[in-house]
Amino acid sequence: MTQNYRITLLPGDGIGPEIMAVAVEVLKLVGKKFDIQFDFQSALIGGAAIDATGEPLPAATLDTCRNSDSVLLAAIGGYKWDTLPSHLRPEAGLLGLRAGLGLFANLRPAKILPQLVDSSTLKKEVVEGVDIMVVRELTGGIYFGKPRGVFQTETGERRGVNTMVYTESEIDRIGRVAFETARKRSGRLCSVDKSNVLEVSQLWRDRITQLATEYPDVELSHLYVDNAAMQLLRAPKQFDTIVTGNLFGDILSDAAAMLTGSIGMLPSASLGVANPGVYEPVHGSAPDIAGQDKANPLAQVLSAAMMLRYSLNQPAAADYIEQGVLQVLQSNLRTGDIMSSGMTLLGCQAMGEALIKCLET
């Protein structure tokens, strides 16, 4: 029986529309093979939404997302909107989407593909075999804490304020996702905080340690965030699953991504309780190469695969896409970000076509 899914597409800004076009073609093809019918609906977010409506997350977009089975997002942001006040910047659209859909759990895998070991800036023996999952809390912490703002002091200077806050229930719910994730992987979980300085981190460590008693099969360790950053570069293979707050997760997931050679290869999932999940590449909108057909569409394609796996319960279709990506790399085809000697350089569209050809056969 044909499965029907309503998918909201949020192409956003910069390279977003180019990479989204590739992912949609891939989904259509895989849909035919696996008897899945996708009903795609595009909506505005980020700079594109600002230009069209004056706001980065129009209410209609949030509604469309809520009424779909899953959301595929490309990227937001660009130089053009960088000088707007923060609540009108493209980033506010993304943060509003996360908050509006209650997407508190952000899963960011960083797995090195054997074909790309040489693209990493680190030594082969350091990165070969790296397979890390960063579980980042996404709707709390300093990103959303109050008070926030830039205020005038009595002496007339300005004072900028943000607040890092976590409640026990916020820590517990992301903690549970992390323990469950670690359980399905190698059973090792490293919680990252700054509890040598921050009270909010002391509470974090306390709760995560408590939770561990419910998951005796998971081996829990703790690291301070500065040390975690160092260890990620020094000996990344010691990590399996990492759980951390919003800001530390933002930073560490970029670092983990780069171990794999290119951030252009990595997908992510943002999940809540009842609302549809949002799937997006870890990389941004790359305004410097936007519109030039230079982008790597594979993180977007792998995000679509992640969507099939985590939200739509179509693991076979997800596997099929992931195998196709490996095959295209195996044929020595590369976009600029993962290019190395002896490989064939392709643009975004041509990479999409090559992938489609692999998936067709």
Ligand code: IPM
């Ligand atoms: C990310 C991005 C976003 C974040 C920005 C664009 C708001 O860096 O998804 O990691 O900081 O969360």
Ligand code: MG
């Ligand atoms: Mg980031």
